[in-house]
Amino acid sequence: MSQTVYMMPNAPAPSRGMRFNPQLCTGCNSCVEVCPTDVMMPNPEKQKPPLVLYPEECWFCGACIEECPCDGAIRMLHPLGQNISVNWKRKDTGEYFRLGMKNPPPPNTTPPSGGR
Amino acid sequence: MTTWNEYAEEHGTLPEWPYPIRYEMESEIAADVLIVGGGVAGCHAAISAARQGAKVVLAETGNAKRSGAGGAGVDHWHGACTNPCSQVTPLAYTQACMDSAHGYTNGIVRYIVCNESWDTLLECEAMGVQIRDVHDEFKGADFRDEATKLMFAYDYQNRHVIRVWGFDIKPRLYSEMERLGVQICNRTVVTSLLTDGGRQGGRVVGATGINMRTGEFYVFKAKATIIASGGAGRLFSFAPEMTAAGTMSNMNAAGTGHAIGWNAGAEFVLMEQTGPGVLAGFGYAPYSMGNCHNTYHGVSIVDADGKEVPWFDKFGRQLQSVEERFLPGPGQPFHLGPGIGIAGYLPQYHVNDLTADLAQRIRNGEFKLPLYADLTRLSELERKCIWGMMVGNEGKTRIPIYDTLGRGGFDPNKDMLQAPVMAPENYDVSCFWVGARMPTVRSMGAGGFLVDWDLRTSLEGLYAAGTSPVFGAGCHGESHTMGRYAARKAAAYARTRPHAPIDRRQVEAQKALAYRPLRQSKQGVGWKELNAAVARVMSDYCGRYKNEVTLNRGLSLLRELKENEGAAAYAANPHELGRTLECFSLISVGEMVLQASLARKCSSAHLDFSRLDYPQMDPVEWQKLLPIRQEEGRVAVRELPLDFHLRAPYAATYEENYRRVAAASAGRS
Numbered sequence: 001m002s003q004t005v006y007m008m009p010n011a012p013a014p015s016r017g018m019r020f021n022p023q024l025c026t027g028c029n030s031c032v033e034v035c036p037t038d039v040m041m042p043n044p045e046k047q048k049p050p051l052v053l054y055p056e057e058c059w060f061c062g063a064c065i066e067e068c069p070c071d072g073a074i075r076m077l078h079p080l081g082q083n084i085s086v087n088w089k090r091k092d093t094g095e096y097f098r099l100g101m102k103n104p105p106p107p108n109t110t111p112p113s114g115g116r
Numbered sequence: 117m118t119t120w121n122e123y124a125e126e127h128g129t130l131p132e133w134p135y136p137i138r139y140e141m142e143s144e145i146a147a148d149v150l151i152v153g154g155g156v157a158g159c160h161a162a163i164s165a166a167r168q169g170a171k172v173v174l175a176e177t178g179n180a181k182r183s184g185a186g187g188a189g190v191d192h193w194h195g196a197c198t199n200p201c202s203q204v205t206p207l208a209y210t211q212a213c214m215d216s217a218h219g220y221t222n223g224i225v226r227y228i229v230c231n232e233s234w235d236t237l238l239e240c241e242a243m244g245v246q247i248r249d250v251h252d253e254f255k256g257a258d259f260r261d262e263a264t265k266l267m268f269a270y271d272y273q274n275r276h277v278i279r280v281w282g283f284d285i286k287p288r289l290y291s292e293m294e295r296l297g298v299q300i301c302n303r304t305v306v307t308s309l310l311t312d313g314g315r316q317g318g319r320v321v322g323a324t325g326i327n328m329r330t331g332e333f334y335v336f337k338a339k340a341t342i343i344a345s346g347g348a349g350r351l352f353s354f355a356p357e358m359t360a361a362g363t364m365s366n367m368n369a370a371g372t373g374h375a376i377g378w379n380a381g382a383e384f385v386l387m388e389q390t391g392p393g394v395l396a397g398f399g400y401a402p403y404s405m406g407n408c409h410n411t412y413h414g415v416s417i418v419d420a421d422g423k424e425v426p427w428f429d430k431f432g433r434q435l436q437s438v439e440e441r442f443l444p445g446p447g448q449p450f451h452l453g454p455g456i457g458i459a460g461y462l463p464q465y466h467v468n469d470l471t472a473d474l475a476q477r478i479r480n481g482e483f484k485l486p487l488y489a490d491l492t493r494l495s496e497l498e499r500k501c502i503w504g505m506m507v508g509n510e511g512k513t514r515i516p517i518y519d520t521l522g523r524g525g526f527d528p529n530k531d532m533l534q535a536p537v538m539a540p541e542n543y544d545v546s547c548f549w550v551g552a553r554m555p556t557v558r559s560m561g562a563g564g565f566l567v568d569w570d571l572r573t574s575l576e577g578l579y580a581a582g583t584s585p586v587f588g589a590g591c592h593g594e595s596h597t598m599g600r601y602a603a604r605k606a607a608a609y610a611r612t613r614p615h616a617p618i619d620r621r622q623v624e625a626q627k628a629l630a631y632r633p634l635r636q637s638k639q640g641v642g643w644k645e646l647n648a649a650v651a652r653v654m655s656d657y658c659g660r661y662k663n664e665v666t667l668n669r670g671l672s673l674l675r676e677l678k679e680n681e682g683a684a685a686y687a688a689n690p691h692e693l694g695r696t697l698e699c700f701s702l703i704s705v706g707e708m709v710l711q712a713s714l715a716r717k718c719s720s721a722h723l724d725f726s727r728l729d730y731p732q733m734d735p736v737e738w739q740k741l742l743p744i745r746q747e748e749g750r751v752a753v754r755e756l757p758l759d760f761h762l763r764a765p766y767a768a769t770y771e772e773n774y775r776r777v778a779a780a781s782a783g784r785s
Contacts (some may be wrong), residue, residue, distance in 0.1 A: 006125055011734075015356040016442050020118050036178035036187060037367045038303070038328065038691060042134045043123075049362045051131060052119045054691070059366040060401065062515025066284075076515055079361050082401045087534040088526050091492055097525060102225035105525030107504035111499065112518055113253055114281040 011034060015079030017058035018065070020049035024073035031064035040064070049073075133689050138332035139634060142627070144618075145174035145301065149338045149603065150323060150338035152373055153345030154304050155184025156592060159289040160236065161599035161606075166296035168607035173336060174293070175325055177368040177694070181290040185346060185365060185583075186592045188283035191411055191510035192269040193237055193247075193593035194456050197230040201261045201268070201275040204450050206230030207770055208274065212452055216461045218722040219739065219758030220386060221562060222588030224569055227770045228601055229594045230738075234595040236276065237253050243288040247280035254505075257497040258439065265334040267501070268411055270467055271451035272442045276734035279501070282592075291430040303328045305694040306372055307701075308626045309341065309380040309578070316621035316746055317381035317570040319576040321616040324626040328694035333630060335623055339610035340577050342602050343408040343565065344375030344595075347584035347719040348705040350698075352393060352558045352659075354644070359397025364511060370698035371705035373585045377565055378708050383743040385587050385756070387568055387712035389561030389723040390658075391459060392553050399536070399551025403517050406489030406535035408470065409547035410454055411513070414441040414492035415472060417484040417546075418532065424493070426471050430463035434471075438494060441468050457562060457583060457590045459724060475540040487543070488532035511592075515655035556655045561723065562588040563712065566743050569766060569777045574745065577613070579606045608780075618712030633687035633696045640686035643695040649677055650702050655762045658710050663729040667714045671707060678703050682719070708744065715753045 017039055029045035031041075032040045037057040040050035057088055065074050078086075078099070086099035123131055131716065134779040162174045176183060197206045210226040241247045248265035251253070259279070260267045269280040291299060306325040312318035317530045320341050325334040348371025349363065350356075356367060378384065381398045408415040417425040427435040429445040445453055445468070452458070452465040460533060461467075491499045508518040526533065535548040542552045563664070564587035565580040572579050581598035583589045633640075641649075649701050659672025682700065687693040716723075718730045718738040720739025741756040767773045 004128065006128065006228065008121055008125060011119070011121055013360075015357075015695075016119060017363060018118075028146075031619060034179050034182045035207055036183035038178070039132070041120075044131045044134070050472050051123050055119070056360060057367045058360055059363060059512075060189035060343065060361045061182070061366070061512050062519075063188070065515045065519075067182070076520055078401055078516070078520065082361055082404065085402050085536060086521065087486075088531040089488060089534065090531050091490070092530065095269075097528075097531070099521065099524045101524075105527075107525055108522040108527045110522070112283075113505035115251055116246075116284070116507070 012054070014057055014081060015058070016077050017052055017055040018058070019075050019077050021073050021075070024070045025049040026062035026070060028069065030067045030069060034063050034067045036063060056106055063113065135329040135690070137690070138327070138330040139631065140333070142328050142333045142335060144335045144337060145173055145299065146337040146615065147171050147299070148339050148771050149606050150175065150336050150341045152323060152341065152343050152376070153184070153582065153736065154180030154300065154302070155344060156186035156286065156289065156348060156596065157595035158342070158344035159293055159599070160343055160596040160602070161581050161603040162298045163289065163296060164295050164600040164603035165294060165607045166293070166298050168604060169679055170607040172298045173301060173338070175301045175323070175334070175336065177303070177305055177328070177372070179302045180293070180300055180510070182286050183368065184286070185465035186284045186511065186595060188511040189509050189514060190280060190285055190592045191506040193233065193278045193280050194453060194591050194594060195226070195229045195276065195505050196234040196237060196278050197276050199263055199266065199276070199278060202264055203274040204276045208449070209432055212450070216452065216465055217458045217588070220389070220588065220722050221389050221458055222586065223759070223770070224567065224761045225586055225589045225594065225598060227774060229590060231774060233593045233597040234603060236600050237280070237593065237602070240285060240288070243292050244461060245285050246580050247278065248726040254497050254501060257501065258442065259501065261463070270442065270453040271444060273444060274450040276450070277381065277453045277509050277554050279505065281505065281509050283514045290532045301325070302303050304334060305697050306376060306613055307697050309376045310622055311380055311619055312616050314622035316748060317575065319616060320380060320578040323376065323617055324623060324630070326690070326697060328604070328690050328692060331690040331693060332629055335618060337615055337618055339613050339615055340579065340606035342375055342579045342581055342606050343373035344580070344582045344599055345585055347371060347560050348374065348702055349361055350647055350651065351395050351560065351702050352390070352651055352654045355648045361397070361401055362399050364395050364399030364402055370701045372698065372701045374564065374703035374708065377578070377745060378704050379636065380575060380578070382536035382578060383562060383566040383745040384563060384708060384712070385566045385741045386561065387563035387708050387725070387744065388725055389563055389715050390558040390709070391561050391724050392558040393557030394545065394547070394550040396554065396557045396559055398554055400549045401516060402512050402549060403510065404521070405549040406533040407546055408489060409545070410487060411510045411733040412502060413467065414438065414494065414498065415502060416490045417535070418488050418490045419749045420485055420486055423483065425474060425483060425487070430466040434485060435468060435695040455591050456594070457588065459722070470546050472541045478540040478543060486537050489535065490532045491528040492530070492532070499528055558655065558659060563709070564589065567771050569761070570605040571598060572605065577609065609700070610689045630697060632683070633693055634685050635684050636686040636733055638686050640684040641681050642686060643692055643699055644695065646677065646682055646699045646781060647702065648705060649681065650674065650699060653677065654706050654709070658706070658713055661726045661728050662713055663727060664714065669712050671710045672712070674706050675701050711751050712742065712744050715744060
């Protein structure tokens with residue numbers, strides 16, 4: 001608890017856009033290169049994940065993830081205000097679920113149609 | 117560590133700008149055909165022009181590999197009237213669009229698209245886009261043709277809307293551009309068109325632009341130019357912190373092409389048409405909520421107790437089965453399908469939908485909120501097609517919805533996806549994820565460049581392609597098709613003309629404007645504050661209701677923003693510089709919308725246009741187009757009949773006009 005406390009601006013948006021897994025991300029910056037709105041910038045330290053500089057310009061298209069060569073290195077994070085709205089109800093049991101809940105049901109791993 | 121805030125907190129220092137700074141450095145880039153905007157229209161235009169042998173340069177604000185409204189994917193392709201299964205002729209489809217829009221759409225584009233969108237889709241297939249059920253995943257489905265393996269949406273009988281696996285359509289176009297040697301200038305904000313002698317209304321001979329990463333200044337020199345840029349999504353509302361996740365129009369949509377065309381003296385029509393800003397992003401993540409519209413067309417909606425909401429056709433007949441939802445009923449020659457840039461449909465062409473009095477039935481307690489989309493009530497193939505084929509390939513669905521909800525545990529075979537909980541009146545449009553309507557937020561309608569049968573604008577050397585820049589133009593497939601067509605015409609023109617000299621004074625003036633935000637006092641407003649002010653002026657003074665006084669005040673206030681706060685706006689780096697310059701594009705588009713609104717001295721139900729001082733709805737004498745342009749800095753308005761495209765100097769029929777233009781450039785891309 002003895003770290004230096006800085007004057008920091010609030011986060012620019014009530015969303016973060018995406019999260020990098022530093023164990024999987026190689027810092028190749030393919031996502032940076034392809035992002036339509038330049039949300040991310042290359043990290044000044046080589047081989048480190050990019051920095052999310054403009055999260056309010058992210059329109060959540062998923063291009064960064066589709067371009068990423070390391071599966072799982074980037075996860076899209078919809079704004080919490082939207083995740084909390086994505087709810088579903090299991091028809092047989094009447095259970096309620098929501099996106100991002102604490103103990104979610106097992107993932108549905110069916111790949112999309114088309115086999116790619 | 118992921119965010120800037122985390123970096124700053126960990127290091128106690130700020131990261132330096134990662135790209136080389138090249139302010140004031142100028143490069144000249146020459147092309148036969150310059151394309152402004154690298155969305156699907158621009159990329160397909162680049163491919164088409166390059167195949168005609170032209171040297172092509174494409175300037176794009178983002179990265180053309182993934183950018184643009186269509187960059188995030190596509191799941192269905194409209195107007196493919198010449199596909200082998202289609203039961204609709206190009207003429208019948210075009211007429212249905214014209215009649216549904218009461219003449220206020222683009223007959224030229226509709227007819228060209230109906231004749232060429234299937235050919236254009238075949239080109240995409242040749243580039244590697246899957247357009248058929250090649251893995252036989254849907255064998256035996258009502259919506260599949262067994263011989264061709266094509267799959268259809270909305271109207272399974274008439275088969276003119278094709279379901280496609282288009283999640284990767286943009287990277288495939290991009291590869292083809294690279295293979296053909298197109299010079300792609302990513303991260304470029306185009307700031308002006310250059311004209312012959314620097315004269316407004318003269319032949320377009322190039323453009324200027326700024327690199328949003330380095331600040332380098334570009335002078336593009338071109339024999340022909342195609343505007344293929346996006347709409348002005350930031351014009352009437354600006355709150356990206358809240359809306360970016362919910363919109364189908366990203367931050368780059370600043371109306372750049374409209375603005376530079378307007379300032380160069382090109383003619384525009386229907387800029388006065390705006391609509392309720394339902395896609396302005398104040399709702400939910402697109403396709404993330406239960407609904408039965410568009411991609412989800414045909415899904416059963418049930419209430420909190422599992423009671424199903426009935427479906428009807430637009431003549432008020434209740435449908436008895438799920439299968440009927442995908443078929444035209446008695447009195448309906450075919451369904452047009454939503455999302456083709458038409459404000460309303462005649463009942464004979466309108467898709468089937470939920471009961472029209474759903475809001476009332478929610479109010480009186482017949483249906484209990486929340487509502488759910490119950491995909492389990494569909495056949496297995498239909499469910500698998502909507503969730504996995506459509507959701508999975510449509511824009512902003514593969515990662516944002518299919519992958520994200522799948523990871524979260526959503527299973528369409530077992531689960532019902534909840535619709536937003538809203539005031540009852542908001543359920544009268546079955547695209548529930550757009551959320552509650554914001555009365556003060558408008559969005560652009562069908563307005564755009566006036567084009568001829570060559571998709572040439574009123575300026576020599578300047579062509580337009582794409583849903584946003586061309587008036588009354590359609591959707592994703594239409595954008596590809598227009599790009600492909602306009603590029604044939606532009607390349608043919610470029611073959612006949614040498615480069616014109618660039619007017620140096622025009623370049624220097626643009627350069628001074630482009631770098632002005634870097635030279636300001638840091639006390640000047642930033643681009644976001646400026647953008648929000650533009651949006652406030654537009655939503656207040658050019659909102660749903662307007663009159664001569666409010667429109668003129670709006671013009672004065674925009675001028676003040678341009679000359680005072682805008683002229684003093686400060687940008688700290690090339691990114692902010694690009695966004696600031698886009699704000700000036702927004703001001704130009706705003707001026708155009710206000711001027712067009714002043715020119716139409718009537719109200720119009722067809723255009724959702726309310727003049728409080730001219731309340732009469734659609735009087736016969738005002739049922740016309742009102743092309744506007746700038747001439748020596750002053751606004752000039754003329755009149756054009758709604759069927760101008762079938763009058764002199766054009767031929768009297770669609771077929772004859774199309775034959776003539778096809779004959780004029782026999783080469784096909």
